Amino acid sequence: MFRVVRTAAISAALLLALSGCVGDGKVPDRVIVVGSGLAGHAAAWAALDAGSEVLWIEKNKDLGGSTAIATGTFSAAGTRLQKAKGIEDSVELFAKDLNRIGKGKADQDLLMLYATKSAEVWEWFVDHGLEPSPQSPFIDPVHSPYSVPRTNTPVKNSAAEYCKVLQAAMKPLEAKLTVLKSTRVTDLIQYKGAVVGVKTQGPEGEKDYLGKAVILATGGFGSNFDLIASRLPKYAQLRSVTMPHAVGDGILMAEKAGARLVHMDYLVGYFGAIAEEGKKATGFGSLTSGFAERWKGDVWLSLEGKRFVNEDGDDEDPRETALDAIPEQTAIIVFDQAAVDRNGGFSKLPVRGFDQWLAKGYGVKKADTVEGLAEAFGLPVDAVRATIDQVNADAAAGTDPRFGKKENYPVSTPPFYGIKSYGTIFMTQGGVKTNTRMEVISTEGKPIRGLYAAGEVQGTAQWGGLGYAGGSGNTPPLVFGMEAGRNAARAPGY
Ligand SMILES: Cc1cc2nc3c(=O)[nH]c(=O)nc-3n(C[C@H](O)[C@H](O)[C@H](O)COP(=O)(O)OP(=O)(O)OC[C@H]3O[C@@H](n4cnc5c(N)ncnc54)[C@H](O)[C@@H]3O)c2cc1C
Numbered sequence: 001m002f003r004v005v006r007t008a009a010i011s012a013a014l015l016l017a018l019s020g021c022v023g024d025g026k027v028p029d030r031v032i033v034v035g036s037g038l039a040g041h042a043a044a045w046a047a048l049d050a051g052s053e054v055l056w057i058e059k060n061k062d063l064g065g066s067t068a069i070a071t072g073t074f075s076a077a078g079t080r081l082q083k084a085k086g087i088e089d090s091v092e093l094f095a096k097d098l099n100r101i102g103k104g105k106a107d108q109d110l111l112m113l114y115a116t117k118s119a120e121v122w123e124w125f126v127d128h129g130l131e132p133s134p135q136s137p138f139i140d141p142v143h144s145p146y147s148v149p150r151t152n153t154p155v156k157n158s159a160a161e162y163c164k165v166l167q168a169a170m171k172p173l174e175a176k177l178t179v180l181k182s183t184r185v186t187d188l189i190q191y192k193g194a195v196v197g198v199k200t201q202g203p204e205g206e207k208d209y210l211g212k213a214v215i216l217a218t219g220g221f222g223s224n225f226d227l228i229a230s231r232l233p234k235y236a237q238l239r240s241v242t243m244p245h246a247v248g249d250g251i252l253m254a255e256k257a258g259a260r261l262v263h264m265d266y267l268v269g270y271f272g273a274i275a276e277e278g279k280k281a282t283g284f285g286s287l288t289s290g291f292a293e294r295w296k297g298d299v300w301l302s303l304e305g306k307r308f309v310n311e312d313g314d315d316e317d318p319r320e321t322a323l324d325a326i327p328e329q330t331a332i333i334v335f336d337q338a339a340v341d342r343n344g345g346f347s348k349l350p351v352r353g354f355d356q357w358l359a360k361g362y363g364v365k366k367a368d369t370v371e372g373l374a375e376a377f378g379l380p381v382d383a384v385r386a387t388i389d390q391v392n393a394d395a396a397a398g399t400d401p402r403f404g405k406k407e408n409y410p411v412s413t414p415p416f417y418g419i420k421s422y423g424t425i426f427m428t429q430g431g432v433k434t435n436t437r438m439e440v441i442s443t444e445g446k447p448i449r450g451l452y453a454a455g456e457v458q459g460t461a462q463w464g465g466l467g468y469a470g471g472s473g474n475t476p477p478l479v480f481g482m483e484a485g486r487n488a489a490r491a492p493g494y
Pocket residue numbers: 034035036037038039040057058059060063064065066067069070071072073074159183184185186217218219220241242243245246249250426427454455456457470471472473474475477
């Protein structure tokens with residue numbers, strides 16, 4: 001007979017209450033998958049494919065998680081598409097690139113698993129009907145470039161395309177699948193240290209479900225601003241484009257169950273976004289990252305009024321790294337009327353709604369003098385003046401000795417414009433420690449029996465280190481989700 005209790009010291013009354021709640025009896029020989037983004041889809045399919053019953057629980061009313069808004073890049077080394085185009089690539093080269101961008105800080109076993117399995121998983125999608133875009137594989141211009149073209153997208157550049165393929169693959173196996181939507185997992189149920197089920201809140205109220213293994217595929221915490229402020233205060237000013245579900249439920253539940261968390265002191269603020277005063281959530285339309293690629297003659301100032309990076313460099317990583325080091329990960333993008341004319345007018349500005357932002361007077365400001373612009377943003381006027389004087393002197397000399405910008409223009413023709421650009425969260429880097437079987441590791445360094453985690457809940461730094469390599473938000477949840485599903489399906493029952 002199996003009685004479900006918590007591992008923490010438990011009173012007789014609570015033990016009785018829990019026992020009444022979940023009932024006595026055997027734990028069903030099924031895998032419980034929590035979350036239905038890329039990782040949840042991959043895990044549910046793989047567990048079904050390995051012959052297991054699956055109970056799939058999603059707190060949103062629709063399946064898909066972040067794929068509702070995420071684009072579809074997938075990085076893989078050694079694919080048929082690469083070979084057909086004569087591109088030489090290898091797992092070793094992929095791993096080397098990941099370590100260059102991640103500064104060698106990833107878990108090397110997970111990084112190697114990602115690099116090794118990436119092509120196999122990509123080909124699985126292609127063989128199951130995913131149509132690659134004609135330009136695949138390419139060097140993604142938005143992120144730090146890989147040394148060879150390795151990034152793919154589906155024809156329709158949406159991460160939801162991977163879910164469609166996985167759902168079609170699950171169709172013949174659906175007799176073994178139960179899906180609960182609008183049902184939030186609120187806690188893990190443990191017995192003698194092992195995880196044996198979940199507590200939920202759903203349309204039918206509170207219910208407990210038992211299973212031989214639970215896979216957390218609950219995503220990151222980019223929309224939990226209280227958690228960020230309390231655990232990562234350095235990043236309290238970051239804005240976020242992540243979805244409302246991304247509040248770290250799985251990370252907090254795993255921590256409570258004794259899991260070790262990693263990289264919870266690091267968060268990448270991608271460059272950058274305008275945001276309304278007091279609002280942390282923002283949208284794609286307010287992103288300012290296009291300035292690096294598509295606008296010449298802008299200067300980025302820290303809140304101390306100093307330049308901090310080559311604004312036009314073709315590698316995203318130095319910009320992200322530099323942004324991490326400046327106060328509040330916030331920059332003011334400054335340019336003059338000559339830049340507007342040089343770049344083809346306001347219609348060519350790489351941010352949407354410039355006029356509306358200017359009218360609101362918060363994210364965008366205009367002034368007749370550099371000093372007036374500095375004052376409008378509350379920047380130290382003398383520091384800004386000194387920086388712009390240096391920019392103008394560098395432009396006259398045709399050089400940028402500090403940051404190496406190639407095209408240097410003066411900022412001297414009024415009026416002057418400024419855009420407040422916040423570092424912006426797309427995904428979160430800290431999460432639950434796992435091994436390469438996707439078993440969650442305890443604070444004592446041992447696997448917690450019955451508990452698995454895959455996807456952003458692991459934290460992207462665990463497989464990618466301190467930096468962001470293109471496709472490394474989508475590919476690992478798919479690769480590791482499949483690993484978690486397969487391994488959980490093979491877990492011994494109770
Ligand atoms: C705008 C945007 C664009 C992006 N573009 C790219 C890109 O081009 N390339 C790339 O590689 N990466 C990209 N990413 C990152 C990538 O999309 C994510 O890393 C990836 O989708 C995460 O997948 P996941 O399955 O781990 O989590 P998610 O997709 O976030 O799924 C988690 C799921 O778990 C559910 N859940 C959470 N808590 C509970 C609970 N307590 N009970 C039940 N269910 C729960 C959620 O509702 C959600 O459905 C982008 C991200 C964003 C936000």
